[in-house]
Amino acid sequence: MKKITSLICCFLVVGIIPQIVNAGDPTNPEITDSKNDVLLFGQFSLPIANRMLKHIDILSAWFSEKSDEPNFLYVTLQLQDVKKIRLMGIYAVDWYYEGIEYAIMTIFEHGKETTVVQIQGTENITLEDSCLIDEEKNTMTWAIPKEAIGDVTAGDTLDSTLAIAGLRFCSNRLANLMKERFGCNAIGIDISEEGKGYIILY
Ligand SMILES: [Ca+2]
Numbered sequence: 001m002k003k004i005t006s007l008i009c010c011f012l013v014v015g016i017i018p019q020i021v022n023a024g025d026p027t028n029p030e031i032t033d034s035k036n037d038v039l040l041f042g043q044f045s046l047p048i049a050n051r052m053l054k055h056i057d058i059l060s061a062w063f064s065e066k067s068d069e070p071n072f073l074y075v076t077l078q079l080q081d082v083k084k085i086r087l088m089g090i091y092a093v094d095w096y097y098e099g100i101e102y103a104i105m106t107i108f109e110h111g112k113e114t115t116v117v118q119i120q121g122t123e124n125i126t127l128e129d130s131c132l133i134d135e136e137k138n139t140m141t142w143a144i145p146k147e148a149i150g151d152v153t154a155g156d157t158l159d160s161t162l163a164i165a166g167l168r169f170c171s172n173r174l175a176n177l178m179k180e181r182f183g184c185n186a187i188g189i190d191i192s193e194e195g196k197g198y199i200i201l202y
């Protein structure tokens with residue numbers, strides 16, 4: 001009888017979990033965003049800007065995990081087109097865990113690529129080879145060691161999820177000038193609406 005009860009419990013748990021986590025799935029992403037909504041200098045919506053800046057146009061982002069790699073959290077950002085992603089782009093997905101802000105971020109700069117976990121907007125943990133770009137699917141996927149993001153474990157919730165993409169100027173001087181003029185030091189920027197939370201599986 002005990003065995004049967006355990007089995008029933010297992011079925012119940014397996015049946016319930018996917019509804020609660022609603023995660024790890026491009027068809028049900030935590031973050032969604034409009035197409036062609038890049039803002040030039042953080043202010044202007046122009047069709048030509050959207051045609052030229054498809055590589056910073058966020059479409060969606062989602063969180064996922066793999067049972068055989070339980071020490072990693074995967075975060076995928078889907079853009080309209082990743083072909084020009086290695087220009088002066090900056091791409092980030094941001095969330096809160098226990099009131100602390102975490103962001104996974106890749107910065108492309110003068111042919112160099114840097115990926116960091118940023119905590120509370122200041123402390124940076126550099127990750128090596130953790131960003132995979134898929135040119136077929138127009139996605140970038142980060143593999144993040146859980147020890148870098150507060151040692152999250154099963155049942156923990158990541159909330160206030162958000163994605164940001166921007167294209168910066170090559171010159172800091174020009175960036176500073178534009179910041180003074182328009183209040184934005186980027187050529188173009190796209191920010192998502194706040195997304196759904198994600199519950200850690202493993
Ligand atoms: Ca967008």
Ligand SMILES: [Ca+2]
Nearest residue numbers: 033037191192
């Ligand atoms: Ca947007």
